Amino acid sequence: MSKPLTSQPGDARRGKAVAVDSNRGNCTICHRLPIAEVQPSASGDLGPPLDGVGARFTSAQLRQRIVDARSLDPETLMPAYYVTQGLQRVQAKYAGRPILTAQEVEDLVAFLVTLR
Numbered sequence: 001m002s003k004p005l006t007s008q009p010g011d012a013r014r015g016k017a018v019a020v021d022s023n024r025g026n027c028t029i030c031h032r033l034p035i036a037e038v039q040p041s042a043s044g045d046l047g048p049p050l051d052g053v054g055a056r057f058t059s060a061q062l063r064q065r066i067v068d069a070r071s072l073d074p075e076t077l078m079p080a081y082y083v084t085q086g087l088q089r090v091q092a093k094y095a096g097r098p099i100l101t102a103q104e105v106e107d108l109v110a111f112l113v114t115l116r
Contacts, residue, residue: 002063005082005106010105018104018111032045050112054113059109063106081098082098084097
């Protein structure tokens with residue numbers, strides 16, 4: 001997904017809030033985030049640590065992983081945060097709607113690219 005989902009640029013500060021919010025991105029359930037607000041012992045280890053992720057991937061590559069990581073790896077455990085079709089075992093409250101809004105995806109991308 002090379003193009004942003006919104007015309008408004010992402011905001012890294014809001015994206016950081018999405019990343020640590022257990023009701024939205026909840027990135028820490030699977031990934032270690034290099035930020036003071038999250039102790040390393042409170043992070044999961046199912047996904048790779050996100051230290052340096054902004055240096056390893058472009059905004060477009062990060063966006064694709066957030067929108068639908070299955071497009072890159074059909075066996076991934078990472079949920080699709082923005083697509084609504086072709087999903088299995090979807091929690092009732094998310095049936096037919098994305099986990100994150102388009103702006104939240106862009107904010108999260110903006111935050112992740114700062115992790116260099």
